[in-house]
Amino acid sequence: MERFVGTFIRWLITPVVLVLIAIGIYHLLKRLGWKHRQAMGLSLISPWIIGFLSFIAFPLVNSLFLSFTDYNLFNKPEWVGLRNYQWLFTKDIEFWPSIRLTLSYAALTLPIGVLGSLILAMLLNRKINGVGFFRTVFYLPAILPEVAVALLWRLFFNSESGLLNYILRPIFNLFNMGKPNWFGDPKFVLPAFVIMSVWGIFGTNTVVFLAALQGVPRSLYEVAELDGANFLKKFLHITVPQISPIILLQIIMGMIGALQVFTVAMFVRPTSAAGKFLNQLVYERGFTQLHMGEASAIAWVLFIIILLLTLLVFKTTPAWVYYEAEAKR
Amino acid sequence: MKKKLVGFLFIILVVSLLMSTCLGAQKKKVTIRFATWAGTDEAKELQEIIDQLNAKSQQYIIEQDSNPADYDTRLLTQLSGRGGPDLFWVSSQRAAQLSAKGVMLDITKMLASSKHEAANIADYFEASLEPFKVKERIYGLPWIEQPVVLYVNRDLFDKANVTIPKGNWDWDKFLEVAQKLTIDNSGKNAGEKGFNKSAIKQWGFTVNGWPPAQIFVWQSGGDIIAPDFSCSPIDTPEAIRGFKFYADLINSPMVPSQQTIRDRGFDTMFRNQQVAMFMGGAADNLENRVDFRCEVIEVPMGPTGIKSTFADVLGMGINSKTKNPKAAFEALLDLTSAIHQWKVMPPRKSLATLETMNKLHPERSQAMQNIINSLAYAQPYRYFENYPDWDNIFWTQLMDPIVNNQGDPEELITIVKPLLDEKLK
Numbered sequence A: 001m002e003r004f005v006g007t008f009i010r011w012l013i014t015p016v017v018l019v020l021i022a023i024g025i026y027h028l029l030k031r032l033g034w035k036h037r038q039a040m041g042l043s044l045i046s047p048w049i050i051g052f053l054s055f056i057a058f059p060l061v062n063s064l065f066l067s068f069t070d071y072n073l074f075n076k077p078e079w080v081g082l083r084n085y086q087w088l089f090t091k092d093i094e095f096w097p098s099i100r101l102t103l104s105y106a107a108l109t110l111p112i113g114v115l116g117s118l119i120l121a122m123l124l125n126r127k128i129n130g131v132g133f134f135r136t137v138f139y140l141p142a143i144l145p146e147v148a149v150a151l152l153w154r155l156f157f158n159s160e161s162g163l164l165n166y167i168l169r170p171i172f173n174l175f176n177m178g179k180p181n182w183f184g185d186p187k188f189v190l191p192a193f194v195i196m197s198v199w200g201i202f203g204t205n206t207v208v209f210l211a212a213l214q215g216v217p218r219s220l221y222e223v224a225e226l227d228g229a230n231f232l233k234k235f236l237h238i239t240v241p242q243i244s245p246i247i248l249l250q251i252i253m254g255m256i257g258a259l260q261v262f263t264v265a266m267f268v269r270p271t272s273a274a275g276k277f278l279n280q281l282v283y284e285r286g287f288t289q290l291h292m293g294e295a296s297a298i299a300w301v302l303f304i305i306i307l308l309l310t311l312l313v314f315k316t317t318p319a320w321v322y323y324e325a326e327a328k329r
Numbered sequence B: 001m002k003k004k005l006v007g008f009l010f011i012i013l014v015v016s017l018l019m020s021t022c023l024g025a026q027k028k029k030v031t032i033r034f035a036t037w038a039g040t041d042e043a044k045e046l047q048e049i050i051d052q053l054n055a056k057s058q059q060y061i062i063e064q065d066s067n068p069a070d071y072d073t074r075l076l077t078q079l080s081g082r083g084g085p086d087l088f089w090v091s092s093q094r095a096a097q098l099s100a101k102g103v104m105l106d107i108t109k110m111l112a113s114s115k116h117e118a119a120n121i122a123d124y125f126e127a128s129l130e131p132f133k134v135k136e137r138i139y140g141l142p143w144i145e146q147p148v149v150l151y152v153n154r155d156l157f158d159k160a161n162v163t164i165p166k167g168n169w170d171w172d173k174f175l176e177v178a179q180k181l182t183i184d185n186s187g188k189n190a191g192e193k194g195f196n197k198s199a200i201k202q203w204g205f206t207v208n209g210w211p212p213a214q215i216f217v218w219q220s221g222g223d224i225i226a227p228d229f230s231c232s233p234i235d236t237p238e239a240i241r242g243f244k245f246y247a248d249l250i251n252s253p254m255v256p257s258q259q260t261i262r263d264r265g266f267d268t269m270f271r272n273q274q275v276a277m278f279m280g281g282a283a284d285n286l287e288n289r290v291d292f293r294c295e296v297i298e299v300p301m302g303p304t305g306i307k308s309t310f311a312d313v314l315g316m317g318i319n320s321k322t323k324n325p326k327a328a329f330e331a332l333l334d335l336t337s338a339i340h341q342w343k344v345m346p347p348r349k350s351l352a353t354l355e356t357m358n359k360l361h362p363e364r365s366q367a368m369q370n371i372i373n374s375l376a377y378a379q380p381y382r383y384f385e386n387y388p389d390w391d392n393i394f395w396t397q398l399m400d401p402i403v404n405n406q407g408d409p410e411e412l413i414t415i416v417k418p419l420l421d422e423k424l425k
Helices: A002-031 A036-066 A083-090 A095-124 A131-143 A146-156 A163-174 A186-201 A204-214 A218-226 A231-259 A263-268 A278-288 A292-320 B002-026 B040-056 B071-080 B092-100 B108-113 B126-132 B154-159 B171-180 B213-219 B237-251 B258-264 B266-271 B325-342 B354-360 B362-377 B387-405 B409-424
Strands: B030-036 B060-066 B087-091 B140-153 B200-202 B277-281 B294-297 B309-318
Touching: A002 A036, A036 A292, A083 A292, A095 A131, A095 A186, A095 A204, A095 A231, A095 A278, A095 A292, A131 A204, A146 A163, A146 A186, A146 A263, A186 A204, A186 A231, A186 A263, A204 A231, A218 A231, A231 A292, A263 A278, A278 A292, A278 B071, A278 B387, B030 B040, B030 B071, B030 B325, B040 B060, B040 B325, B060 B325, B071 B087, B071 B092, B087 B092, B087 B325, B092 B126, B092 B309, B092 B387, B126 B140, B126 B309, B140 B154, B140 B325, B140 B362, B213 B237, B213 B309, B237 B387, B237 B409, B258 B266, B266 B277, B294 B362, B309 B325, B309 B362, B354 B362, B387 B409
Parallel strands: B030 B060, B030 B087
Antiparallel strands: B087 B309, B140 B277, B140 B294, B140 B309
């Protein structure tokens, strides 16, 4: 009980302290000659700035520092320079398989996710009876807990009694193949995860595309129709350019999501012979083996991969992303 | 408006300070925060013990903090900061790690000067103390040392007309029994002609990485980590024989496929009478938790007559940053002693007798002799500070391919041994 009261007291004191800091910032800025509106604005967002600095910026910088140290949670971090990175790239037997698995997964799932949700959004954008019902149904996957979904996938992929192998049985028989052991055989782990990623098509991604599609002016299609444009031409020359900023957003977010897969992988626990996803490796190095330095190094390698790929995508945007009132030749 | 706001904030601060002062004044005994992984039922039973201890003690009040989900991660995070628990349950593997890193309090001197029954180190089974020792210093106490025993379904044995083996039985007999208890849809067993291995309704045994392969390696005279921690002698003929027996068992029709086990649940299959024999910890108490006649027997011995089984040792340690080491130590001793009366088996020689155990656990009288017999030759793994690094290689590179992918132990051992040896350097 006492412990909870202590927490409650801290819970009461924290906002008070934050408000006092905000008032202090306001007075400080006023003394420094800031205008009332500016000083008030900055002091009002100061709790969020403090939160960002404490819970995002500091851990981020600290993890970068830790990646150059030998740290096991209980010792003082000991500076080891590039040793953790060197170990990862030259000696760690799990690192390269993890990179391969994670990148392959992202490369395969990203186009499926973006194209799939775009096609689904286009279907849901049609004027048909009961479209509201379909939109609700297709959004449902987004509100299901990831772990519960992973459990369903596990049953679905069961090599002996799973629905997938039952459906695919005629194909296996045709090629005289045995039933694949989806999570036990390293060859099938990646395909299984790619199939599971189809789930990501539904939900938020589709809703975002749907909103973008509804923002395309009808007049553009009407003019194109008068000029005799068919469905494909309208899609390629009106829809895609008009929603290209959203496609860019979906590609970036999809890529980050695919490279950071964790929950499903931890819950399904496929054979480790197929490799582990990078985030799984970060968790195991950090919390099972207590090599926080190595775990931080892996996390930063993952960050650099994401950053480079994002920059690469951005580099291509002048060629295909159209912003409002922008003319392309 | 401004005055009102300042006034309101002032009142909140004063109320908060008053509340904390009042609570401070109420303190008589020291509060010991005690972290466990106990689930709902276990935590309830443990709380009853704690309530009794709290009522008796003049020094402490133990507050239980049970977190069965992701206990280790949470504990490590707490211990790395300032606000960790004073006392905590710890697995052998973590104990070896945390003792070596100085996270657990060195209690060697306190144990030597205490007259508490739980402080008598000579009374503990040596193997149970090993995970808590670093260079002859002691950092924690074990509260359970449960040997792996074999739970057998008497109903299924009787139905198959198989006698439950007693005492010295070996791998050959084990395979023979498992074969007779593996039955297909037409009622034929795995030893009979016409047995259909793709339509099995009942299996003789089950393995999914548990029971550990170490048991079979030890039984065949091999070892996994050398006693001096110099190497992993998994390439000796004895060790290879143990691994091969384990792999053959997994790939035989007598054990359900890994998919089936994942699908239907490992121990659930035994509870649902789909598996006739199940290796589990002595504390599992399955014979009293299933709807059929279940008995506990010793695991089979190896081909050369070596008896061995795995001993799961769990213990308790004190946070080296605790502000109340004396009270925490008293709480540790009282709790350890009380849990020794509660769990099967206590790691103390004076308690591990048939008479005492039957008194403490009359409901397990049928099983107790075999559990005590098993304890005599049970051994834990050889833990060391970097054991998780070694274990990661052992499981991901050797055991996972054997269990999940029909890997050939002989081929894998050639590749994995140098990697394991590297981790012991």
